[in-house]
Amino acid sequence: MTKVRHYGLQNPTSFGVKGKRRYAMVVDLTRCTGCMECSLACKAEFDTPLGVMRTWVKVIERGQFPNVQRRFIPRFCNHCDNPPCVRACPVQATFKHEDGYVLQRYNRCIGCRTCMIACPYNARHLLPADRSNPHDPTRVADKCTFCVHRVERGLAPACVAACTANALIFGDINDPDSEVAKLVGLFPTDTIKKDLGTRPQVYYIGLEDMDNVESYHHRSAQMKKEFNTFKRNYPNSHFMHGDMLEEEQED
Amino acid sequence: MEQEIVWNAFHNVYWGTQISVYFWIVGASAGSFVISSLGWVFGIKKYKPVSLFASNASIGLLMIVPIVLIADLGQPWRFFHLINWGFWHYSSPMAWGAFLILSYPVSMMVYSWFIYRKNETLARIIGLISVLLAVSTHWYTGIVMELNPNRELNHTAMAPLIFLTGAFISGIGFLIILLVIRNHFLEPAKRIGKDFILGLGKMMGFGVLFDAWLIYCESVQMLYGNEEEYTTLTEVLFGVFQGPYLWMEILCSLALPLILIFSRLGKNVWAIVAAAILVDIGVFGMRIWWVKAGQFLQTFY
Known part of the structure; x- marks a missing residue:
């Protein structure tokens, strides 16, 4: 296994380290029906404001009639093992948790948006000034947390619990008996923009050519x-x- | 295969015009200060009469920086988190930049004070430190965007050099404009001579030539680059960023100033002033397309 870059991270990666947990997600695109329930559940769980999303589903139509297909690609923060956003944050508002999560400290974030510039996956957003709940954080960076508050209580993340087709599978990839570890071991999986060396921990089954420029050309x-x-x-x-x-x- | 993105979440260009303005200000300040240092730090006597003025102009410009930067933060009142040692993050260029932006004007103020007191030795030592800080402050602005491998346009080791060259020429341009305005308020004996302005213009001209070469290299790299780089090039040449790139950068800050400076017109002070104004506008255009075009394509990702 190639060496992971630890500099600038608060905790070294726990991926493959015995006795430690490393949470990861597998997205089975062959099962995804594009119902967007994951986006909805996320919105409901976190009261995510309009215009920004922690979880979304990219919809692509391919081919020419009659050989056409519609593909759905659920997108989240990849909770990278080598996260550029953590490294770029000037005040350590975003940090690497020992269990693999990339989390955000709202009370420390200054809203400089450096992490958003650094993130290759557009997984971060700035919370707007007006929130429906006045106690919610405003004008700071926010992102998917893999529902750390639920996972620590033994629940699955909101999107995983809501998925109607069982296309989202979450678990500890270090545990060889976990479904995630079995799927990653048994099936050919891919990650988004793996050439950047970010080591994403959201694995896709059935992912093909997710070129970012394609989004620009084929809107x-x-x-x-x-x-x-x-x-x-x-x-x-x-x-x-x-x-x-x-x-x-x-x- | 034919394909269409039917739906995707929308994302913003996170760093916008305010950051471009900040890059321009820091650059012009650094360029102006380099001219100031030529007299007292590097011992070129003919620049000594403008040293104090150029240094003060740099300080004046830098005074705007905190306003621009702090107002751009999501939480402006938390700007002091950047100088809180407990929060400091060594791997973030911006964390280093915060200390540079704070120390650079202080150092320049001390330098100006020693020039005012005509203390050659201390002015030279503090001036040298200030030059290093000036270069570092602008160098880091290039690095902030360069260290993101996902932004294909910005992810080049040439970025700081392009920024610094732009800084140098915009700083000289800014100084030329200020010196000409200042001449109107001075007695004839104290005015800065025509030859000096023309000399500054020539120096700016060579800077513009070097900048043109760097932009050419960068553009060729984009032409032969990957899909994202090539698409960015088509956008800056024919698309949304045509204004800042083609008309502001290439025409205003490179083509027209070169004609004005190196033609017969170059012996006229007003032609040099016109070139200086064009260079400042063009370098601002460069800051805009560099910052925004780097993020542009991925807003659709």
Whole structure:
């Protein structure tokens, strides 16, 4: 096994270390039906505000009629073993937990967004200033926590518990008897952007060519329209490419 | 195979115009300070008359930085977390940058004070430290974005050099504009001579040439690069970032100033002032496309 880079991390990786836990997730794309229940459960669990998402499902249509297929790719924070976001945070507001989680300290975060620049997976977002619950954190970085509060109480993460097709499997990958370890061992799995050396711990079964540029080139007209609606709802966001999208829509 | 992204979550360009403004200010300040140091630190006598003014101009510019940076934070009142030793994170370039941004203006103020008191030895020592801090402060702004392997455009070892060259030329440009304005308020005997301004213009011209070469190298790398780099290049040439890249950077800060400085017009002070204004606008354009185009493609990921 190649050596993992530990510098800048609060805890070294527990992946493969005997006597330690390393939580990971397996996403079986062959089972996913695209019901978006995982996104909903996450929204409900954390009262995630409009416009930002901890968990979402990317929907792709491929092929030409009649040989077409629709693919769904649930996306989360990958809780990397070599997380660039943790390394980039200037105040250690985001940190590496000994059980493998990448977590966020809301009261320490200054909202500089360096972690979001560093994250290759767009898994982070800035919480808006207006929250429905005034006690919820505002204007700080937020991300998926693998539902650490549930897992520590012996429950599955909200998205896993809600998945209707049993496509999301969560567990301790260090435990050879866990379902996660068995799946990763038995099936050909892949991770997103593994060439970056981040060592993601969300494994996909049935993942093919998840090139980030493809998203840019192949956006549907509906998605562009939704994007413009999103922009109108967030006038203060740093977008400067509004005109292009408007023009593209007319094509 | 034909494919279409039907739905995806939307993401923002996280660092926007305010960060570009900050990069420009720090750069112009560092460039202006390098000119200040030529007289008292490196012993070139003809620059001594402008040393104090250039140093004070750098300090004045840097005074805007905290306002821009702190206002850009999600939690502005927590800016002191950056200087809390208990929170300090050695692997984050920004953690180092916070100390550079704090120490650099203090060092320049001490340097200005020794110039004012005409203390050659101490001005040289403090000036040398300030030059190192000035270069480091701007070097780190390049590194902040460079150390993200996922941002293909920014992830190049040339980034700090491109930033620093831009800083140098924008700093000289800024100083030329200030010196010409200052001349209007001074008695004729105390005014900065035409030759000096033209000399600064020539220096800026060579800086622009070097910058053009760096931008050429970077663009060629993008042309032969991976899909993300190539798409970014097409965006900056023909797409959304055409304004900041093609018109501001290539035309304003590279092509037009080179014509103005190295043609017959280069002997006219006002042509040099025009070139200085164009360079400052163009370098600001470079900060914008560099910061935003680096993040742009992944907003759709």
